Amino acid sequence: MTRQFDTIIIGSGLAGLSVALSLPDSQRIAMLCKDALINTASDKAQGGIAAVWDSQDSFERHINDTLVAGAGLCEKEAVAHIVEHSPDALKWLLAHQVNFTRNDTDQQLHLTLEGGHSWRRIAHASDKTGHVITHTLQSLLGQHPNIQVFEQRASVELLLDHEKNAQCMGVKALNRQSGHMETFLAPNTVLATGGTGQLFTHTTNPVIATGDGIAMAWHAGCRIANMEFIQFHPTALALPHIPTFLISEAVRGEGGILKRPDGSRFMPDYDQRAELAPRDIVARAIEAEMKKHGTNHVWLDISHKPRDEILHHFPMIHETCLSHELDICTSPIPVAPAAHYTCGGVLVNRAGQTDLKGLYCAGETAYTGLHGANRLASNSLLECIVTGRNIANNIEAGLPWETPAAYDNTIAINPATSDNGQPAQASPPNVNSLRQLMTHYFGIVRNHAGMQAALQQLNTWKAQLHPDNSVQAPSLNEIELKNMLDVASLMLQCGLARKESRGLHYTTDYPHTAETAIPTVLAPVLS
Structure with missing residues (x-):
């Protein structure tokens, strides 16, 4: 089955919702949900959204707090842009009737304090901010008949038009209810699939957080950055x-x-x-x-x-x-x-544009440059809204496509090749074994011998996954396992490339921090 739209949004968390509700009603929009509409990481966010709202706070203070937390790896222009749009982001939520906690005395927004912040600037809805925001915004989707929600659709691969320099033309998705593959076509596709927490034994992420968007973008030819920085x-x-x-x-x-x-x-x-x-x-x-x-x-x-x-x-x-x-x-x-959170992801510019024309990316799936080596608390919901609305504005205005900035230190990798090395074990791959491997070798404290051993094991497992040339649709487990193996490999390759300890990446082989902070950028070499 093939369906045609103007914009496809993969994911129903705050990033995807910000795009959908900021586009004009003249846009025919498809929102694809891997599970139920409500099942997103955004829904589980407790803390709140960081914004310069108090009159005694300042953009400079919020920017500095972000840069300090990011341990020198934040992109300063990206940080300034997102922080300076924080009051507008909060006003946008208030305009959509999000019910934040208020002071008993003056009924102004109650602002709380979180780690790394030097001022009270966290707007929240008691301790279930994400649920209140996503529930409120998702309830508004029905007021927009141009937005069609497709639940139980697991996106499998991005569709490329090679006659137009590999321009993205949509996505192929598994209908989990019928078991059949479906094709969604549009000139604009937005990846907002969340993070990668399910690669680890213990995670705060929902079960759908298996790195699907990052894996699909990588195989379509997009650069990824800073995947070594996994926030616990x-x-x-x-x-x-x-x-x-x-x-x-x-x-x-x-x-x-x-x-x-x-x-x-x-x-x-x-x-x-x-x-x-x-x-x-x-x-x-x-x-x-x-x-x-x-x-x-x-x-x-x-x-x-x-x-x-x-x-x-x-x-x-x-x-x-x-x-x-x-x-x-x-x-x-x-x-x-x-x-808890993936600080790296698919490389994007301020407008959320990736290396692939027609493909945008937002939220935890994206690398905007905001988080650096460690995300400052409650900056993630802010990033979702600012980048999501930027994407919508760009689509509506039909602005020219501009690929993200080039990085001199980019490492080229062929996704199809494997390192030679003695595997730890040759047993068939499964999700539980992968989680145990990543938790053991890629946890809070790491070393290069362990990361290399884990990468060799991943390569052994990936070699055991035979390409399916049959007409039968893959199962959800097969889709997720393939994506998780690919994303785990990207994490480890980023970790091995970083010869220092910085922020969330601490390796006993290189315990000191280098004088110069350089992002880790991987580029796929596609045959």
Whole structure:
């Protein structure tokens, strides 16, 4: 089955929604959802959206906080552009009736503080900001008959018109309900498929976060950048036999203290900002304490705050923990790091344009230059809106296509080749084995021998995946496994290329930070 549209949006999180709701109603839009419409990473975001809103705050302060967190690898022009559009992004959400938490006294937006920020600038909807935003915006889709939502569609590959210099002309997707392949054609395609958390054993990401957009763009000829920088959220609930659940950064912003098993505080020993240090520093500190004391968690304690205050700020966290017989008002919370956010991705320019004409990219799938070596808390929802609206404006205006900037240090790689080396094991590939491999060799602390061993194992597994030349559509498991192997390989190759420790990438072989910060850019060599 073939369908024709003006714009195809792959993904229904905040990035995709920002594009869809910013395009004119004259546009025929298809929104493809791998699962149900609501199942997105954006829906799970607890903290909020960072914006310069308080009159005493400033763009300069927010920009500097972002640059400091990014450990020298942020693209300064991209940071300035996104931060300077933060008030407009927040106004756009308010215009769409997003119900943010407000102060009891003056009914102004309540702004909270999170790690790495030097000012209260996080607008939030209690502790379920992402759900409130995505639910509100998704409920508006029905008011736009030009937007057609296709749930249960797993995108498989981008379609290229080679007569027009490999211009993107749409996507081929698996209808998970019928089991048949479908073709969606449009002059504009937007990748907004989220991140890669499912490559790791413990993640705050939804089950759909398997790096599909990054893999598809790579195989279509797009450069990717900085895939070595995987942010592990420092504080995920660490109770046995329950799904990974995020404990918001805002808990520390509102006074939560990280403690050892004996109840002593440890973050001041690692950084003068203590619990409000950037996430890479806090995550490494927690892992170090866990190894030192032989535990699988540390404690995050907010119980010294008044109960009414805790329930007001963190009702969802309180309710979730209470369902597991843990009252955060009286007891500390067991927490441990979990894979959370992909700071790298598909290389784009300010307009969200990739190396492939007709293909845009936004949100966690994209590398805009905002996050550098470590994402500053709550900058991700902001990035989704600013880049998403830029894409919509570009499509509506029909502006000329401009590929992202060139990088002198770009590493050319043939996606079809494998390194020679002795594999760790020759057993058939499966998702669980891949997650264990990446967690062991590509976690918070790494080394080059381990990364090389992991890459050799990936290459062995990839060689075992035989190309399917039959007319039968691939299964969802086959699609995801192939994409995950490709994206894991990109992560490891980026990690091996970086001969230093910076931000989220810490390798014991090169523990020091180089004087010059250089992004890692990979370019596919397509036959």
